[in-house]
Amino acid sequence: xxxxxxxxxxxxxxxxxxxxxxxxxxxxxxxxxxxxxxxxxxxxxxxxxxxxxxxxxxxxxxxxxxxxxxxxxxxxxxxxxxxxxxxxxxxxxxxxxxxxxxxxxxxxxxxxxxxxxxxxxxxxxxxxxxxxxxxxxxxxxxxxxxxxxxxxxxxxxxxxxxxxxxxxxxxxxxxxxxxxxxxxxxxxxxxxxxxxxxxxxxxxxxxxxxxxxxxxxxxxxxxxxxxxxxxxxxxxxxxxxxxxxxxxxxxxxxxxxxx
Numbered sequence: 001x002x003x004x005x006x007x008x009x010x011x012x013x014x015x016x017x018x019x020x021x022x023x024x025x026x027x028x029x030x031x032x033x034x035x036x037x038x039x040x041x042x043x044x045x046x047x048x049x050x051x052x053x054x055x056x057x058x059x060x061x062x063x064x065x066x067x068x069x070x071x072x073x074x075x076x077x078x079x080x081x082x083x084x085x086x087x088x089x090x091x092x093x094x095x096x097x098x099x100x101x102x103x104x105x106x107x108x109x110x111x112x113x114x115x116x117x118x119x120x121x122x123x124x125x126x127x128x129x130x131x132x133x134x135x136x137x138x139x140x141x142x143x144x145x146x147x148x149x150x151x152x153x154x155x156x157x158x159x160x161x162x163x164x165x166x167x168x169x170x171x172x173x174x175x176x177x178x179x180x181x182x183x184x185x186x187x188x189x190x191x192x193x194x195x196x197x198x199x200x201x202x203x204x205x206x207x208x209x210x211x212x213x214x215x216x217x218x219x220x221x222x223x224x225x226x227x228x229x230x231x232x233x234x235x236x237x238x239x240x241x242x243x244x245x246x247x248x249x250x251x252x253x254x255x256x257x258x259x
Contacts, residue, residue: 022107023066023100025085031113066095066110069204070244076119077200077246087116088246121248122157128164128250129154137168137254141191144179148187150214154195154249162250163196165230165238167258175258189215193232193259200251203228203243232259 070077079086086092096111103109124130129151132138145151154162172179182190192214201207205224213219220231231237240253 021105023071024107024109025112026109027112027114031115066098069206070200070202072200076121076248077202077251078116079204079244085112085116088119089117091117119246119248123248124155124157126248127155127157128162128247128252131245131247131252132164132166135254137170138166140169140172140179141166141194144182144187144191147179147182148184148191150188150191150195157249160249161198161200163199163201164250164252165194165196165240165255166252167194167238167255168241171255171257177258193217202251203240203253234259 066080068081070079076088078088080095083095083098084092085095093112093114093116096113100108101111129142129145132145133142142151145154153160154164177190179187179190195214196211196219197214199207199211201211201221203225205228208222208224210218210220217233219233221228222231223229228243229237229239236257236259238255238257238259241256242254245252245254
């Protein structure tokens with residue numbers, strides 16, 4: 001199944017393994033059950049193995065060794081925390097052992113005891129825009145996005161990725177911002193100050209430093225987990241109250257204050 005799904009690309013070559021190390025998570029036959037074909041059909045709805053891409057067969061471009069953070073995979077980011085891997089839906093599987101079952105210069109293999117849900121990066125129903133639109137706490141920010149002309153960009157998938165630090169309704173209201181009274185230019189500047197294009201920024205501290213928002217203004221990202229914060233050029237710092245909501249084209253953090 002691994003070979004038929006085309007997931008072996010980059011795991012071996014004839015150039016002395018010049019690619020970056022990869023970590024593979026995979027289950028034993030016992031986890032798949034018997035006959036495995038029936039499990040395959042149940043999990044994927046497919047009618048042939050050539051199209052099977054279960055989330056368990058994932059490769060992570062990371063050095064050997066696993067720590068608490070979000071890891072990129074072929075099917076979205078997964079979180080490792082205290083012996084468990086979590087997919088974008090919150091579903092988790094256990095790491096069988098903290099030691100790899102196999103390890104070499106080009107990566108390692110770890111055993112897991114279940115199946116993660118794969119994230120379809122082309123699924124336009126779970127873009128960051130559509131996820132925020134379903135959240136009543138973000139209705140004012142969504143209204144600003146719609147009227148600014150930027151909303152359609154946050155629905156693009158494929159090569160387009162965004163980190164959105166979205167202010168909740170209470171934060172916008174407390175700041176005295178009347179979204180309905182802003183013109184298109186003001187709305188665009190407002191919404192774009194909370195959008196980081198072309199990058200997933202999680203609160204795991206994997207990225208700390210300066211990065212530009214969609215207005216071209218530098219934001220400073222610092223800390224990790226409960227100490228994670230983003231500061232703009234005016235020195236105003238915001239912290240997420242709900243974070244790391246992953247969509248098909250990015251990640252969302254909700255904040256209780258505005259820049």
